[in-house]
């Protein structure tokens with residue numbers, strides 16, 4: 010006897026219980042603490058903060074733990090939490106020129122004021138598995154840190170003094186807020202950058218890489234990459250001055266792009282820009298390449314039809330929470346749609362067969 | 372500030388706003404239907420129904436235009452305290468409140484664009500009379516026909532001709548509300 | 559769950575959604591952009607419908623949630639629980655007892671009344687999207703009422719297959735103006751859209767809300783020589799014998815055995831309670 014499937018509720022409860030058990034894994038192994046994740050999986054925490062659009066290392070670490078290390082799932086947890094937070098106001102723009110740099114490099118000048126500061130980078134590590142880390146009781150040698158001056162000038166400012174790079178005029182306009190307003194096209198640069206800042210790292214990387222391989226090439230040099238803490242300030246109208254809300258660590262990348270001039274612009278260097286929460290070098294460099302590619306129109310360049318030049322394509326497909334939700338939803342029941350397709354295919358086949366039969370008889 | 376400027380908001384905002392919205396949605400979905408709407412109270416001359424409409428639908432993201440006698444310091448203070456909406460000109464407002472005469476001419480309000488017909492103003496028309504007789508209404512939301520006491524017919528006929536652009540109207544009288552979207556044919 | 563506001567969303571978000579719903583009702587079939595929020599469930603799982611329901615529900619409401627016509631499909635269960643927790647509304651599986659019905663992919667078989675609201679979950683609100691992927695282009699097409707592309711597509715189907723090869727999410731024209739996506743309901747359900755209840759459509763990921771007031775003119779696109787055909791498979795429900803309901807096909811064994819049962823579980827149960835039987839229930843009774 011056929012019995013209609015019942016008990017969805019029970020099935021869900023069981024699945025959740027099983028999930029909790031799997032998340033914990035073997036209970037004879039010590040449980041991860043939030044502090045451990047925050048301190049020792051910092052780059053994962055940074056990515057979750059960046060794409061979750063919420064600067065809170067502890068919450069990001071909690072999300073990673075809850076998501077069993079699935080970073081997109083963790084980003085999702087942070088995004089869903091973020092939307093419930095009340096909004097008290099907006100900070101002033103952060104001053105990255107006053108950044109307390111822990112890393113600052115330029116690919117365009119061998120030496121420059123402020124110097125090259127490697128900081129904590131994988132760049133020159135040999136990618137050899139370090140089996141010492143597998144053994145307990147790791148000891149850390151505290152290295153001597155490079156002395157970094159208090160403030161380090163931006164590399165692009167040196168070029169700007171000579172008039173060799175396109176000047177980016179400061180704007181007093183309040184940038185649009187993607188999290189509060191639906192995306193509207195054409196999107197101005199502020200909106201594009203905002204969208205890229207929270208876009209999926211892998212997507213942004215792929216898009217940036219495609220420009221390097223010729224799909225909308227922009228001849229990018231990393232003018233500067235800097236990582237460090239900046240203070241966040243907010244104007245309090247009642248007080249008449251700005252108060253310091255605390256510090257955040259960000260990664261800023263400015264690319265210097267060769268530009269031979271267009272109908273509207275003289276030959277000069279142009280810029281691509283990336284700014285991401287935490288130490289997120291790959292993402293910020295990718296972001297600046299994509300930013301630059303998307304600027305073809307305002308710089309009077311040709312649209313060569315490259316994917317990275319297509320703002321609508323990039324902005325509508327870079328969000329991993331939207332993408333993963335829609336992609337994975339196809340595993341939800343679609344009996345009804347499928348049934349209607351089934352009927353249609355049967356009907357078309359039947360008719361095609363009927364047409365074929367008399368022909369075969371001839 | 373006078374006492375009334377600080378009072379007259381929702382007592383329990385989430386459920387009361389939800390109930391108010393359902394009344395508002397119902398009248399917008401069913402032109403000609405008159406329902407009670409009395410959860411909020413603003414300083415005179417704003418009716419309870421108009422006050423509830425503003426409190427339910429407006430916030431710092433929506434510009435309000437106060438027309439004629441509705442534009443008093445007390446009303447401005449009430450909106451500032453309870454809603455926080457900017458008070459703006461007729462040409463840029465999202466919501467306008469006033470009598471039919473005070474709101475004229477209708478041509479001063481946003482009617483949306485062909486790509487975004489939703490970027491139009493909603494007018495809250497404070498009325499002396501609100502009853503199911505007078506102009507005959509037909510269109511979406513109306514089974515056969517409905518009737519509503521409208522201040523005139525020509526303006527609404529002209530507005531309907533603009534569809535999908537145009538203005539949407541709420542008519543308020545005391546603690547009652549009716550609505551007339553741009554789709555309704557008025558005779 | 560006192561940590562969250564009534565119906566989960568904060569009041570400012572609800573106001574924004576409510577304004578979009580009202581514009582949608584005033585411009586039937588037009589997709590109103592709204593700043594969809596990240597919900598605690600994935601995009602594609604009904605975040606648009608959930609946001610519309612959250613902005614619509616009052617504490618006095620009785621909510622029904624269906625997915626594929628059924629109340630006990632896992633996602634329907636999950637969404638119903640969400641509102642039980644966050645809005646403390648009563649819930650029901652009985653179509654006629656519900657004041658708000660959130661649905662994915664079906665319209666209930668039973669006629670809805672003027673006091674009911676049907677909220678659809680919509681994945682891709684743009685009916686022209688599969689013909690033109692660019693939002694900037696489709697927006698222009700709606701503005702100019704330029705729907706030639708859609709007619710060409712449907713006519714190509716006829717030329718190629720003898721039929722319009724769209725069986726669900728079959729496009730409709732609303733009040734002779736906007737071409738609208740009815741969400742992925744089977745075309746069998748399209749004629750029901752001219753109904754007494756208010757219909758609201760929420761697309762979370764795509765950030766659009768649209769609406770149909772009661773008794774709005776909703777016409778499935780067709781051609782004079784190829785009129786719209788809402789027909790379904792010529793079977794009766796094996797459980798309740800209904801011949802007028804949309805059916806799920808169920809595979810009963812690995813030898814090609816199959817049967818058809820109502821997709822609307824409440825409709826089927828009600829009929830069986832009234833004593834109707836189908837092939838399967840007759841056999842067991844005998």
Ligand SMILES: [Zn+2]
Nearest residue numbers: 795798820826
């Ligand atoms: Zn049945």
